[in-house]
Amino acid sequence: MSGLIRQRLSAVETDLRRAITELNTDWADRSISEIIDAMVGAELCHHPLYEKLNRLDAAQCQLDLGLYGMCADCESEIEPERLAQDPTEQRCQCCSEQYAHEHRRELRLSH
Template sequence: MSHPQIRHELSKIETNLRIEIGQLAERKQIGIDSQGTNLCELIALLTNAALSDHPLFSQLTKLDAAFCQLDIGLYGLCSDCESEIEPERLILDPVEQRCALCAESYAHEHRHELRLTH
């Protein structure tokens, strides 16, 4: 995919996330302007509202990282090993941050951490 195509896909994800975050803010009755702030400000607002454990927060931070990576020419590189992320992974999830091997390792480590805390 070309950079404009990738940016377009990321923008579609951003639009949907902003809608979902706006709906979440309404349900929680918190004053978050999901449309009138940039992604960094939106991340800070969600953090201040104690919503950093919400799945939308994770999606938002991955989206912000993907935009930043695209801007500096590192989009599609694994955040752990810096190898290219498999194209099929990026097609399924354009904000994917890890190659298959590192994603598996991360998931395994994360499961291990969860077992240790319980």
């Protein structure tokens, strides 16, 4: 099973690296964590790729630690259908909904 997950995460990484080359940077040969750091330095934290790279990095680390598929918030198992849809998913359905609700509220309060 771990091999299949690594394959799926590798496919996500390939797609993200392709998108990174479109940013016209010299980051393509860097590690995912180095690209994330470079995006912070270039003030690209709000770029859609930034969140996707962070999710990929987290999923790869969780897989290495034997924690892949565990919700980052409540530590319950993430529903298999959610992981099948997005192998970088970090939250179970319940926590994802709560996070989205809180994030929307934070956006309203900051404007």
